[in-house]
Amino acid sequence: MAQNITVIGTGYVGLVSGVGLADFGNTVTGVDIDASKIERLSRGEEVIYEHGLRDYLHRNIESGRLRFSTDIRGSVAGSDIVFIAVGTPESEDGSADLSYIGSAIRDIAASLSGFTVVVTKSTVPVGTNRWIGDEIRAQAPDADFAVVSNPEFLREGKAVQDFFHPDRLVIGYEEGTEQGKKARELMEDVYRALYLIETPIVWCSLETAELIKYASNAFLATKITFINQMANLAEACGADIHAVAKTMGMDGRISPKFLHPGPGYGGSCFPKDTKAVVSTGNRFGVQMSLIEEVIRANERQKELTADKLKTMLGDPAGKTVAVLGLAFKAETDDVRDSPAITMVGMLRSWGAAVQAHDPEAMENFSKLFSEGVTYFESEFEALKDADALVVLTEWNAYRNLDLKKAHSLMKGRVILDARNALDPDEARQLGFTYRGVGR
Numbered sequence: 001m002a003q004n005i006t007v008i009g010t011g012y013v014g015l016v017s018g019v020g021l022a023d024f025g026n027t028v029t030g031v032d033i034d035a036s037k038i039e040r041l042s043r044g045e046e047v048i049y050e051h052g053l054r055d056y057l058h059r060n061i062e063s064g065r066l067r068f069s070t071d072i073r074g075s076v077a078g079s080d081i082v083f084i085a086v087g088t089p090e091s092e093d094g095s096a097d098l099s100y101i102g103s104a105i106r107d108i109a110a111s112l113s114g115f116t117v118v119v120t121k122s123t124v125p126v127g128t129n130r131w132i133g134d135e136i137r138a139q140a141p142d143a144d145f146a147v148v149s150n151p152e153f154l155r156e157g158k159a160v161q162d163f164f165h166p167d168r169l170v171i172g173y174e175e176g177t178e179q180g181k182k183a184r185e186l187m188e189d190v191y192r193a194l195y196l197i198e199t200p201i202v203w204c205s206l207e208t209a210e211l212i213k214y215a216s217n218a219f220l221a222t223k224i225t226f227i228n229q230m231a232n233l234a235e236a237c238g239a240d241i242h243a244v245a246k247t248m249g250m251d252g253r254i255s256p257k258f259l260h261p262g263p264g265y266g267g268s269c270f271p272k273d274t275k276a277v278v279s280t281g282n283r284f285g286v287q288m289s290l291i292e293e294v295i296r297a298n299e300r301q302k303e304l305t306a307d308k309l310k311t312m313l314g315d316p317a318g319k320t321v322a323v324l325g326l327a328f329k330a331e332t333d334d335v336r337d338s339p340a341i342t343m344v345g346m347l348r349s350w351g352a353a354v355q356a357h358d359p360e361a362m363e364n365f366s367k368l369f370s371e372g373v374t375y376f377e378s379e380f381e382a383l384k385d386a387d388a389l390v391v392l393t394e395w396n397a398y399r400n401l402d403l404k405k406a407h408s409l410m411k412g413r414v415i416l417d418a419r420n421a422l423d424p425d426e427a428r429q430l431g432f433t434y435r436g437v438g439r
């Protein structure tokens, strides 16, 4: 049976989930405190860059199953299920900032009517869903509701595909309670389309669901950091990290995924989630020393990448560096904690000028850096008269970069390929001083 759903927060997770849940046949209202976002979404404008999103957005708005509103309380009052998909950024002390969750809860508690399932999609530390339940009960003692933890695993850039074909669904609920039982039935209904394509569904406790999400992200961040350090070692000792990673990946226990060396992980999840794991460990008196070191090593990797360029360039003061790639990874416009922030920041502090290009992320990046950075509509314009080229994001357009043209446009002959996206032999044959990562 189709359900009436409110999704609170229309960012990367909330928007994609809302669109997907509507496509499953549910009636969905996406709500947000950002009125301009809601206005643009209501017109069918995507507010984020995400492959394939536009068609689903238009289709579901036109079918009448999907709408957008700033009336959070009105929408919650008419819903069977409320998904919370607001941000949980990093606080100053590294813990997850739950203030957006807190404000969403106030709206929920003020407007629940009839039995409602409150589903947390945001990434929240262990214990948060119980706290959400306690808060709602304190603010609305008569409310009839259940809390469910349904962490999201979608990858930016592949979010639509991941929503419709997840590796698994994780649903934490309060087993053994009447409310929990009703919540499970409603969640089965909501995700029937995924159940029918045999998506594994993991039913577990609230705490287990919360920890699964953090453990997964912390593990992936560790895997990236591991291969980055191995790449640094390979580079120093003359080994080829690609052959190393590929062969490691042939071992079924290891898997070839997330073994690509680069300038350090970034994005809106790994940096804050690794810190939140450490903070949760502290709260429970459990040392998370491995994750602490991953966080430090990743920061070092970002700085090492900039230092490497400095070594290649000589004194960067007065030089011009073309930075290709500002997003934290390809296929997204997200620049949160992107390695480009460290690179551009360090180049600026050394007195270099930056000529930047990114197919999707320039608008977001220009909110962080305006002075000393010039943004260009094409990668070739950014290369003009540059002393050095650094590739920071693995966009396909850069993999196919015409190096001959780059050679004719650039003043200098330095290439730092922090994603191993270019052809080193071709670059060297053209006379560039080329360095990649770990090869």
Ligand SMILES: NC(=O)c1ccc[n+]([C@@H]2O[C@H](COP(=O)([O-])OP(=O)(O)OC[C@H]3O[C@@H](n4cnc5c(N)ncnc54)[C@H](O)[C@@H]3O)[C@@H](O)[C@H]2O)c1
Residues within 6 Å of the ligand: 008, 009, 010, 011, 012, 013, 014, 031, 032, 033, 034, 037, 072, 085, 086, 087, 088, 100, 101, 103, 104, 121, 122, 123, 124, 152, 153, 154, 155, 156, 268, 269
């Ligand atoms: N981005 C990802 O790839 C990803 C993947 C998995 C999980 N997550 C988690 O999902 C959550 C959301 O991440 P995101 O990247 O979609 O964030 P985002 O910043 O893109 O979107 C959050 C949205 O919530 C809105 N918002 C904030 N407070 C609100 C409130 N009280 N009421 C209504 N709207 C409110 C904001 O205006 C914004 O539009 C985070 O906890 C994140 O860790 C993100």
